[in-house]
Amino acid sequence: MPYRIEVKDLNVYFGESHILKDINININNNMVTALIGPSGCGKSTFIRTLNRMNDSISTFKKDGSVLLDGDDIYESKVDVVDLRKKVGMVFQKPNPFPKSIFDNVAYGLRIHGENDKDVLANKVEESLRAAALWDEVKDKLEMSALGLSGGQQQRLCIARTIAVEPEVILMDEPCSALDPISTTKIEDLIHKLKDDYTIIIVTHNMQQATRVSKYTAFFLNGEIVESGLTEKLFMEPADKRTEDYITGRFG
């Protein structure tokens, strides 16, 4: 089976600082890959490179290549809008728009040209169901999304992302701002989604990595120290630094 994402010799700089060094990693289709590592190790920068969210930072420079289904996403002929439609993203802090719940989910559909009311309604319901939020909000779709709890807001953001039918979903510490119950709900959701989507999740929480992911990569100081099956990485780490990190000796 070919890899969904192949990253080859990726180096990223912000101005003078060298953030990511010689990253090589392959991401499997329809599986959850967790990225772990201490704060400031470059995990977030890395996943933001996968949908070109760093492009708006004026000092951003990179070399090496990022292939999605075999095509380099940084080639000049690539339309960033199409890329981001294929590679969706959920952020660390829940960030629904200051609009109604319905409009939040419909936003992505509308900007891509879908205006038919019935289609929108169906897609919104489908996405909210997929994000396990439908039952909680079906009676108040016109209410402001800002009135939801943090966990509900994050699931709404996931619904908003899956509404545009991406192939890959990037999640940047999606549970770091949530309480344990909400975290459990999000993790259950990730389990459900992994059959249909390729998910890459950045997390601080090693238990979470073991619970949700099939593969794990350990980042340290801008490099990938070790990557492989989650089970193996946590049970028999090959590198001393990985062992130190997962046993809590630093980080």
Added chain:
Amino acid sequence: MDKKYIIGIIIALVVIVGAYMVVAPGSGSKVTIVGSTSVQPVAEKLATGYMKEHPNVKITVQGGGTAVGIKSAQDGTANIGTASKAISANDSQGLTQYTLGQDGVVAIVSPNNNLTGLTKDQLKGIFSGNITNWNQVGGPDAKINVIVREEGSGTRDAFQEIVLGKLSNGTKVSFVSSAIVQSSTQAVQQAVSQDPNAIGFCSFADLGNDTKALSINGISASASTIADGTYTIQRPFLFLVKGDAKGEVKNFIDWVMGPEGQAILTSEKIIKSTNSTNSTK
């Protein structure tokens, strides 16, 4: 803390000085002049000149209009009332009048307007709205843009009274209602100078190079035509004093009528009348 004390001391000083300036009685004598806004600038020049020579006298000059000038002089609320028109025998009862001189009011057009003169009736027709096109007075076919001063202006009052006059029932003839209103002599001149179809008016004393004064009934305004009364759109500038001037008021009026005062009046283009019928005193 030091800084706070310094700021505190500065504030205290400002308050004390301010309070002193408000409360402190003026040393020496005071003269108040109230009345016509047309006379006001001239009176201010005279007052400044007099105070320079007599530093312990304080003269304040206020506007309000000729009517206020007459009333203040009669009530005694002002030492001197000023008027910019000849006042009726009824109003002048008990008042001594001192004529500063004559002020001409001229109708002005843009230098680009070929017209050089109008009759007084034509002027009346234009400003009252009966004549609306320059071709009715020998000019090109173009709408006349009338520009006047604001309600209450002494120059406007004088122009209205002398040129427009009154209806048979005694009410004043109004300016044409579409007339543009400008709030100062300079604004009128600016507006007239740039529009070849505009007409306005201003005091002879303020006539500048940007605008052209029209002759009226063939006589153009000049120091001599105003002095001998042949240029008829003119008005007297008057000082009114209740009873006989006494003390500092008398000193001031004597100074105004003397050589220094006359020099200031001449430089302000207030013209001494040589026509006995025009002179009030």
Added chain:
Amino acid sequence: MTEKTEEKFVKWVLFATGLSSIAIILLIILFIFNEGIPALTSVGFFNFVFGMTWAPSNGQYGVFPMVIGTLGITALALVLAVPLSICCAVFLSEIAPPTMRKILKPTIQGLAGIPSVIYGFFGLVVLVPFMRVHYGGTGFSLLAASLILTIMILPTITSISEDALRSIPMEYKEASFALGATQWQTIKNVLLPAAVPGVITAIILGMGRAIGETMAVIMVAGNVVQIPGSIFDPVRALTSNIALEMGYATGLHYNALFATGIILIGVIIILLLIANYFNYKKRVTIGGGYL
């Protein structure tokens, strides 16, 4: 001074200053009503507000044409200034590169510091002759006044709208981009709607400046007391009426000018109520949460 007495002292001083600013405003309003009411009672409120003729020398006091003049000048100025200012604000906050922004922002704010008489003089010397030549009439007109006001309120609306746009959390923008929205879609669908309360505040402040502006309007509006037939006709604003005649007015005329001030306050209060109602409604339609 001990900590505690200092604390108390500061509290007391702040309370006193707050109170005094309210007291001063109340005193001014009281004074204006005190001076203006005699004219309203002697002329009659409805005759005053809806009267068509203003001729103090004949004892006629009607300010209706001036109410229309004030509303017309302000409305047209807002119609011209608001879209321009919002585009300007969007450009400054979202599109302009940082160096250009560093030059443009102080320049636009500098426009707000120019005295109004300078704008008026510019209007009198440049704008009025231009309009006379190109549109006929005298050039003194409602449009001339509105154009000058547009330039005058542009910096206010631009700079406050820009602040509103910049204060929108980065997360909204990122969320929109991550869904594949273009920059324009993000501005139109996320940033501008989220900035609406700030933009409305900006418009209210701009409107306040436009209504209150006196000097520049006197110089270019022509000050004819009439209901304008078109935007090329001269008009007189309420503020202009007060400023033009206050120097000379006595007796009833003087009271009538204060009564003009009362009407002006009334007009401003009504406009503020309308503006705040829209602001409130806009928030309600978003639903439970506010920005």
